[in-house]
Amino acid sequence: MTAPSHVGPVSAAPTAVPAAPATPAPPSARNVPALLLALRRREFTGSVTVSSAPGGTIHLEHGLVSAVETPGAPTAETLLLKSRRVGEEEWASAETAVSVGRPADAPPAWGGDLGAALVAQGSIGAAELEAVCAAAAFDGAFALFLSPPGSWETAEAAPPARIALRPGIEPERLFEETARRTALLTRLWGPPGELARIRIRPAARADSGEPRIPVRYREILAASTGRRTARDLGFALGRGLFAVLLDLVRMDARHLLHREPAHRAPLAPSVAPRIPTSEPPPAATGPLPRRVRGRHGAGGSGGASGPGGSGGTGGLPTRSEGAAAGPDGPPNAHRAEHTARTGTTDQNEKSEKSAP
Structure with missing residues (x-):
C-alpha cells in the first residue's frame, strides 16, 4: 500500500492523540450474583465491596473471582499462618521480596504476587497454594451468603488481594458451590x-x-x-x-x-440513668373485684350471680386472676385467701353431715 502524496510541504502541526475511552458505569443489578455475572461479561478488574453484617470485599481479575475477604471467614493468609503451613518468618521474607521487587511506577492494580514469592522461596508448593486460595475464596463467598443482603460498591482502582488465586474462579462455579454447601448443612x-x-x-x-x-x-x-x-x-x-x-x-x-444460648443475659445490671417520661402515670383504678364462692342453686351450676354474670366456675380463680395479686397484698395472697375460704366451707360441710 503506497503512502498518499501531499501537495506542498507537510505541516508541522502535532498529531492529535486519541482520547482514552471513558470508563463505563458499573452495571445495575438486583443482587450481588447478578452483578458478578455482568462484571464477568465486561471482564472487569477491580473489587466489589459488600456492605452487610459482616460484609466483605470480592476481588475480580478479568471478571474472575480471585479472592473473597470477609470478617466472617478466614482468608488465605489466615489459613496458611494459623495452620502453620507457612511460618511467620517465611511470610515476612516473602513480603520483603515483593516490596523490594515492586516497580516504582507500578499501577495500583499491580499484583505484587505474594503467593509467587512464597512458592519461589520454597515455603509452599504451587498446587497446595492454589488449593488453599480456592478454599478461602469459596469459604468467603459462603460466609457472605449467610449474612443478610446489603448494598455494594464497585471500584476499578482498588488494590488487589495480598494473596490471590490466578486465573480465578468463574462466578457461576462460586454460586453452585455455595448452594451445594447450604443444601448439605440444611439437610444435616x-x-x-x-x-x-x-x-x-x-x-x-x-x-x-x-x-x-x-x-x-x-x-x-x-x-x-x-x-x-x-x-x-x-x-x-x-x-x-x-x-x-x-x-x-x-x-x-x-x-x-x-x-450455649444464642442470647445470654447480661452479667451486671444496667447503670444508665433513668429518664422519666413526659407522660403522666396512669390513674389508679382500684382493686379488681373478687369472686365470692356462691351456693349451689336449683340449676346445679354454682357461681356468683349478678348483673350480666354467669356461673360455671364455682368461684375458682381463672389463670389471669390467679396471676395477679391485690394492690396492697403480697404476691399469691389470693391463694391463701382462697385456701382459707375453702377450708372453712369444708369444715361447715363436715359439721352438717355429722349432725343428727
Missing part, C-alpha cells in the same frame, strides 16, 4: 445461619476421654470455651468456616457438644 442440621451463631463448649461425654474421638474433633473441643462460634474456631485453628460447621454437625450427632 437446619438453617446454616443459625448454626453459625451457636456458641459451644464440650459436653460431659467429650470430657470423659473417649479414645475414638478424631484428632480434628479434639482440637475443636480444646478451643471451645462456650464463647466461640464456628467462625471464631475457624480463625483460631486455621480452618475454613464450612469445614468447621460440618464438623460441628457431626460432633453434635455424637453428643460431644453442649450448645
Whole structure:
C-alpha cells in the first residue's frame, strides 16, 4: 500500500492523540450474583465491596473471582499462618521480596504476587497454594451468603488481594458451590445461619476421654470455651468456616457438644440513668373485684350471680386472676385467701353431715 502524496510541504502541526475511552458505569443489578455475572461479561478488574453484617470485599481479575475477604471467614493468609503451613518468618521474607521487587511506577492494580514469592522461596508448593486460595475464596463467598443482603460498591482502582488465586474462579462455579454447601448443612442440621451463631463448649461425654474421638474433633473441643462460634474456631485453628460447621454437625450427632444460648443475659445490671417520661402515670383504678364462692342453686351450676354474670366456675380463680395479686397484698395472697375460704366451707360441710 503506497503512502498518499501531499501537495506542498507537510505541516508541522502535532498529531492529535486519541482520547482514552471513558470508563463505563458499573452495571445495575438486583443482587450481588447478578452483578458478578455482568462484571464477568465486561471482564472487569477491580473489587466489589459488600456492605452487610459482616460484609466483605470480592476481588475480580478479568471478571474472575480471585479472592473473597470477609470478617466472617478466614482468608488465605489466615489459613496458611494459623495452620502453620507457612511460618511467620517465611511470610515476612516473602513480603520483603515483593516490596523490594515492586516497580516504582507500578499501577495500583499491580499484583505484587505474594503467593509467587512464597512458592519461589520454597515455603509452599504451587498446587497446595492454589488449593488453599480456592478454599478461602469459596469459604468467603459462603460466609457472605449467610449474612443478610446489603448494598455494594464497585471500584476499578482498588488494590488487589495480598494473596490471590490466578486465573480465578468463574462466578457461576462460586454460586453452585455455595448452594451445594447450604443444601448439605440444611439437610444435616437446619438453617446454616443459625448454626453459625451457636456458641459451644464440650459436653460431659467429650470430657470423659473417649479414645475414638478424631484428632480434628479434639482440637475443636480444646478451643471451645462456650464463647466461640464456628467462625471464631475457624480463625483460631486455621480452618475454613464450612469445614468447621460440618464438623460441628457431626460432633453434635455424637453428643460431644453442649450448645450455649444464642442470647445470654447480661452479667451486671444496667447503670444508665433513668429518664422519666413526659407522660403522666396512669390513674389508679382500684382493686379488681373478687369472686365470692356462691351456693349451689336449683340449676346445679354454682357461681356468683349478678348483673350480666354467669356461673360455671364455682368461684375458682381463672389463670389471669390467679396471676395477679391485690394492690396492697403480697404476691399469691389470693391463694391463701382462697385456701382459707375453702377450708372453712369444708369444715361447715363436715359439721352438717355429722349432725343428727
